[in-house]
Structure formats: C-alpha cells, structure tokens
Amino acid sequence: MVQGSVLYSTMEPCSFRLSGNVPCSSHIIGAGIRQVVIGVKEPATFSDCQGVTRLLEAGIEVIHLKLLEEECLLPNIHLLS
Secondary structure, three states: OOOOOEEEEEEEEOOOOOOOOOOHHHHHHHOOOOOOEEEOOOOOOOOOOOHHHHHHHHEEEEEEHHHHHHHHHHHHHHOOO
C-alpha cells in the first residue's frame, strides 16, 4: 500500500533503537518507500544516527530541507543544550 510513496518526517529516521525494536529506517526500506523528505538530521547529542546513509544505500532518495532545520528542532530544543 505504501510502496513507491513519499514519506515526510521532521527528523532523520532512526538507524537503531535502544529498546531493541526495529529502527524506523528498516521499516522504510522494507515498505518500499521511494523517497524520504526530512527537515533535520538527527542531532549528534541524540545519537550517532545513520538513517540517511542506510536509506541512500538502499536506493531511496532522501531530500533534506535545510531551510526548515530550526523549526524542526524547536520541539526538542530542551534536549540540545
């Protein structure tokens, strides 16, 4: 149903989960989504995320809307300092 679709996310999809659950990037790859649009890459203070790299390696186009980074980080600004 989602195969070939575009996924929009404020933040880079995760590449690993501390909880042991399947990471978001794995779900995206498995679903056959063709393009992912993100507003911001995962901040280094959150984790060493490789979500964009994993998606690109799987042949998924990733568009990073850098003009929206500040707005996308606002809900988590308290975690960045």
